[in-house]
Amino acid sequence: MKLFCFLTLFFTLTLQAQIQINGIVTDSNNKPLPFATITTSENNNTITDVDGKFIFKISSSATSLTVSYIGFQTKTIALINSKTFYSIALLQQADDLKEVVVSNENPALTIIKKVIANKAINDPQKKLNNFEYKTYNKLIVTANPDSIDGRIDTSAAYKDLNKRIINIDSSDYKFKEIVSKQHLFQTEKVSQYQFGNNKLKETVLGTKIAGFKQPIYEVLAFNLQSISIYDSNYELFETKYENPISRNAPSSYNYKLLDTVSIRGRDAYMIYFKDKSKHRTSGLEGVLYIDKENYAVAKAVMRIKGVLDISGIHEFEYIPKEKIWFQSNTTFKIVKGKNDDDIRILGGTIQFDGDVEDNFERRKKVASDFTYLLSESNSFDIRVNTDTPIKSSSLYIEIKDDAAKKPESFWEAYRKENLDLKSQKTYLLLDSLSVRNRIEKRLGIGRKIINGFYPIGPVDLDLKKIISYNNYEGFRLGVGGITNDRLSKYFRIEGYGAYGTKDGVFKYSVGGGVLLDKHTNTWFNGYYTDDVREIASTVFSVDKRVFKIYDPRPINISTFYEYVGWRANVQTKFIPKTEAVLELSRNYIEPKFDYLYNLNGKLYSNYIMTTAMLSIVWAPFSNYMQTPTGRNESDKKFPRFTFQYTQSLPNVFENDFTFSKIDFKAEYEKQYLNRQKTGLLLQAGLAMGDVPITHLYNTAPNNLTKETVVQRITFAGRNSFETMFFNEFFSSQYLMFQIKHGFDRLTLFKKVRPSLVLVTRMAWGSMEKPEQHVGPAYKTLDKGYYESGLELNRIFKGFGLGGFYRYGPNQLMRFEDNIAVKISYVLDLGL
Incomplete structure (x- = not known):
């Protein structure tokens, strides 16, 4: 989400730069x-x-x-x-630089090894117990007007012999005229950084974005470049690369001693580094300035050159008392790189034209090719070993409530130099331009569409409710929505209605919520619902809402149960690194298939369940951002754990059964520097007591009961068993494990770059008291279930193909019955 907002600003706003x-x-x-x-x-x-x-x-x-x-x-x-x-x-000189030869090996490599060996005593986050400093950051997107031709081009076209049409292209001229007068976009930010207990926290004291009344919080959390130069991985534009001074860096980089220079009055080696891998055309390269005395980094220039040409510069100042180099200034820049392919980001919303036309001729450069982004940060008021306590240290970023409301005197006190005339005009003109073109409103709409809503006045229309399909309801047509801030920031009303063309029944839900505490996103909500749900499915209440243009798996589901009743809950992020839901509900349940539940000789065709439930997700390594509107997960990291406990309440609101359910999920993802990714998922559930089959476990099957492989071709699910037939297995307790490994995209043709993913899934389970379930025939997972396959995703326009094979104790007699072929679809946002 934050990358979407950042790129939207970068590539859709017209900007300008200073003369230099x-x-x-x-x-x-x-x-x-x-x-x-x-x-x-x-x-x-x-x-x-x-x-x-x-x-x-x-x-x-x-x-x-x-x-x-x-x-x-x-x-x-x-x-x-x-x-x-x-x-x-x-001019080249005859006498080369007189280098100090430390050994028979490459002198640059010898120096780098000493840098690596001394990292612990040179890294401020390792050597110092605590420190704090402030930064002033200015970011502009601009173009140098001197680089733009600015001519008005004409081209001739003839519709017939008697009429001549002249097409005039004045885009370059207009662009140069604009960037010669004013900056077209800029932001400013003042932050306080505090380090202690091995944690670094940023507090945004002030923020100002031209053209926007309210700050775009996702952009403030966007990581343009690593804060520390000593991390094992170095990050540029949210892409990680192996740091040239990491422990294993000498096996990945070539080093060359370029020069000896003076940095802040201290002698330093100037060492060039470059990724050894020849196929990594966009690998990290740059220059490190190494202090001759203590082998600390005194300055660093990092760069990747590919579709985008990105560079990050780190400058340091030396603190004699602590004998340490402390970062003082950083510079980050993006320009368009050299590339023959058209690059589309966010499904084509943002596009780079390739440098080669379809006829393989170099295309003419246009004004947008000269546009670049420049971000500069200046650190000041540096204090080390102050023992100042850090408030809310679990937060990665905290944005003060008044950060966007600072007076001009605040900015004048923190700016390194006064704004020039162009910068002053930028704020005035972009503010009026934003109002005229409704830029802020359009960006807000885009943010909501990504989450599956479209704002219409004070209501956000729920795009997920408009149309869907399953084998029980047929086409499900509906409308739903939730009120937004235009109605109130402190309460909300939501609901939906839907009609199934096959079952001919109307479903609905109405509800609302009251905000109890905005800083911890604590809401009290209440709902009344009459709807249907897939039987034996596992739903974690704290799982994030996922919006898809389509949701393929429910298409083939035919067994549902109706639930009618109310629920009340409290949602909160009060506990650091967590999100929790505490809920009380009472529902009338009626299975919509041939099923009876036998409890002590009494057969139930419908029943009432009154339950209390606690659901909590814990992400100990994620970074969280506190904004004036609430707390958000700004950087999702793994592992993350989800726990859910459900307890029925005997003799409360006519509850029929006594039972408990414990559900657990652990997720882990590892992204490698070579663009491969491994994902692990462990999920388990335990149901104890008297539980109807509607509320047990089916481990997410996704295969049709058809005769041939071709008849069974459907869309693949995300974490479902593709070879397991619907309603084939049920369990009262189960354990499921999945491993996925995705490789970097393969270039088969110029426009065909699929991604290969290997998948293995396995599950074990058992059924307690099987005699209680009357009607459906099913099997259990006592001996385990295993399937493996491969997916070739994004072959064409986001569509791909996958094949899966079922093996082990539950393998079927006919070979072809163990095979499942699935169509996949990935909405490629270019992220």
Whole structure:
């Protein structure tokens, strides 16, 4: 969700940049020199990128630039007023840099090994017990007007011999005119960072987004680059790469000693690194500046160059008292990279045009190719070993209630330099543009659509309720919704109605809730419902609502039970790292299939259940964000555990049965740096006492009882047993385990890049008191159930194909009956 909001802002808003010096450094043969050092007369420095290019902000008092590169003569050039582009050619020198040879091996590798060995004494989060500091961040999306042609192009077309039509394209001209006058998008943020007990917390004191009255919280939580340079994995734009100074990095990277330079008055080695894997065209590369004395990182430049050209720069200041380098400034930049494929993100909502047309000719560059994002953060008020207590330390980010309401005096106190005229115009013009074009409203609509709602005035229409299909109801047509903040922030009303074309019955639900505490998202809710539900299915009340354009598995389900009654619950995130639901319910249950429940000789065709239920999900490693509107999981991490306990209440509201149910789920996902992913799921349930089959367990079957493999082809479920027939097995206690491993996408053709996933599922279970269930014939899982298969997803337009095979004690006699072929569909958001 946060990536959607971030990319929406980046690629749909038109933006602008400041005037700055830029250019390229080459050798005498016009070959670019990557990572050449450029220093101004005021001793400010930068380096060229892998293409020898640089963009450098300088003060008006700077008079010259000095460019140095290992093996080349240092060159100083004078700066000329009004000149913004410099092409600098260096001459090669005969005498190379005199390196200090530490051993017979590559000197750069020797230095890197010392950096790795000294990480514990150089990493502030390892060496220091606690620290705190503040940062001012400014982010703009912009384009350099000097790079844009800005001509008005014309093209001729003839519909007939007598009439000539001239098509005028003025997009580049208009774009250049805009970026020459104003920034088109920018944000500012002031944060306080606190570290203690091995946890780092960010508190957002102030935030300001041009064109938006309310901050976009997902964007504030978006991780552009790693905060620490010493983590084992380095992160750029929410993609993790092996850190070039991680323990195993020497086996993954090549290193080269480029130069020796001075950083903050201390001598440092300048070491270039690059991923060894030749097939990793977008691998991490860059330059590390290593302090000669303590082998700490004094500066770092990290870059990946692919579809997007992304770079992150970390600058540090040295604290003599603690003998440690502490991060002072960071810079993050994204520009469009070189790529021959069209890149579509969010289902085509955001698109990069490839550099090659269908006729394999290089396409003409347009204004959008020069657009880039630049984020700069400056740290100040650094304090170490202060022993200041951290409030709500379980939170990763906390956004103060008044963060979006800070006066201009607040920003003037924290800005490193005053806003220039363009930046001032950006706020004024984008605010009016946002109102005119309803940008904030449109973004809000997009956020709700992703969650399955469409806002219509004070009501959010529930898109999941409009149409669906199953074998019992036929087409289920309906309408539903929930009130939004336009009606009230403190209470909500919700409901739905639906009609089944096959069973001819109307279903409905009405309810509402009252907000008890906004900071912990605590709500008290009540509902009355008359509807149907799949028998023996497991529903965890704390599971997140998942919106799908279609939900394939219910299509084939034919056994349901009707439930009519009320429920009241409390939802809360009061306990850190958890979400919980405590619920009391009373329902009239009627199985809609041939079934009777035998309890002590009495046969029940319908019954009443009054139950109390506690459901809780615990995500100990996830990061949570506290906003003025509540607490959200900003970064989902694994493992995560879900526990649910249900207890019937004897003699309460005419309850018929006494029973208990315990349900448990553990989930784990591991994403590898080579873009592979392994997922593990362990799920179990135990029902004790007198429980009808409607409330036992079926372990999610998803196979039709048909004669041939072709007749059984259906859509695959997410975690269902694809070879298990509906109503084939029932259990009063069960254990299910699933392992999935997905490989990086395979390039078969230019536009065909499927992803291969290997799947294995297994389940064990038993049925207590089978004599109580009269009617359906079923088997038990005492001997276990096993299936494996492979999925080839996203073959074409999100559609894929999978095949599964059933084996083990419950294997069927006919070979073909153990095979299931399934169609898969993945809505590719490009995330």
